[in-house]
Amino acid sequence: MTTTAPPADTPTDALTATPFVAVTMGDGAGVGPEVVVGALVQPEIAALCRPVVIGDAQRLRAAAEILGVDAEIVPVESVEDAVFAPGRVNVIDLGLLPADLPWGKLSPVAGHAAYEYIRVASELAMEGRVQAICTAPLNKEALHAGGHVFPGHTELLAHLTGTEEVSMMLNSPRIRVIHVTTHIGLIDAVAKIEPGLVERTVRRGHEALQRAGIPAPRIAVCGINPHAGENGLFGYGEEEEKIVPAIERLQADGIDARGPLPADTVFFVAGRGDYDLVVAMYHDQGHGPVKVLGIEAGVNITVGLPVIRTSVDHGTAFDIAGTGKVEVGSMVEALRQAAQMAPSPGA
Incomplete structure (x- = not known):
């Protein structure tokens, strides 16, 4: 996979007008790390938003190697510390996954980590430091095994943001x-x-x-x-x-x-x-x-939250996790729609 840089004459103020998007890595044993890296190196994403991953830098580097992507995975302390450049992936590294975590196998550790990624992203959104959340898939069984009994992302986000009632919307071509x-x-x-x-x-x-x-x-x-x-x-x-x-x-x-x-x-x-x-x-x-x-291009949107949230419309795909075979189109589309619906920073 190759990438091209955005036009060199892109005005600085055009970049600062784009929304910050917290991108959660999902279940680290699934395809989440691969779809995140694969999507974030796409040039069109750099023109739409400023994505910051909440996840595990080591796992993202492994995913980049599997995909054959020349990506620089850079840990940052906060959204405000992120620097945006072609091929660079900024990540708030929670460091919750062991280096030897197997791909494609259910893990309570990965389930707990996925919860923590969502928790941090929700806090950033509620504080107004990001304008949208875009989520890679988690595994419900792993989430439960990790001690967090929620039916899925939708209900978890409602709980974390104190929202009484939300709806799931699926958006396909x-x-x-x-x-x-x-x-x-x-x-x-x-x-x-x-x-x-x-x-x-x-x-x-x-x-x-x-x-x-x-x-x-x-x-x-x-x-x-x-x-x-x-x-x-x-x-x-x-x-x-x-x-x-x-x-x-x-x-x-x-x-x-x-x-x-x-x-x-x-x-x-x-x-x-x-x-x-x-x-x-x-x-x-x-x-x-x-x-x-068209599941490959589908996007899941949680409607009714106090923040914008979009997601891929597929699961953790344990059967192909860690193989580099996953399609990233749904993640690209989820990021595009998050950027489209998010307010401008400071709005």
Whole structure:
């Protein structure tokens, strides 16, 4: 992999106007170190933001060697100490991983380290020292084994920032999906869905799309049952009870939300451009179509936090970790979207 330097005549004030992004390394036994290094040496990233990794310098150097990337991994004490130059990767080095940590094997040590990376990044964001967080994947089992029982990044970030309720949005080249419920069982998800939660989820998605430059988002809201219940034929009236009242309130406020719509067709029409956002009622209803339509370029955005947070839309990929085979496109896109949505420093 080769890189080219940004134009030499790029004004200094143009760089200082770009946001600082805290990039968490994720689970060090997975592909996180590789996707971080591989993405940060891309010239387009240098023009968009000022990334600072929260992770382990030694592991990043190992990843650079595996990828065959000529990258200078430089530990820094703080975001403010970072210097940005072609091929340089700044890292706040927490030094939590042993040098002999195996690639591709579940590790409680790596799980705890991944938690600490997120904790430090959250503190930096809440202090206003970075304008966004971009996360490499963690492993939920390793996170739990390391003593931190959270379903995933979304819930962990909500806890660390003191946020009561957030939503997961998946953004792919063809469709965007926001979830009313995520990491709970299907029976629990149906029980949890209620008009207030549906309404708040749609409003968070509407606001996020407006911030991303879509002034009047067209939003499709999925039903829960097959064919969205088909007028009571399937289910027990969940659509009328749990979804319709929310849509009526949203429409009364001028939000273009339509539904409940059958999930087996709505993703097709959204993919051809009829809708800007699909509201999925539960995890697999939304994740399946997004991953079929392009997981490599997908981005996970946590909506509702007091800070911008984006992530790759793939896991730790233990089966290829440490081999140099991982694609970095999703991380590049996650950084691009973090930079796009983040406020300017001092704003």
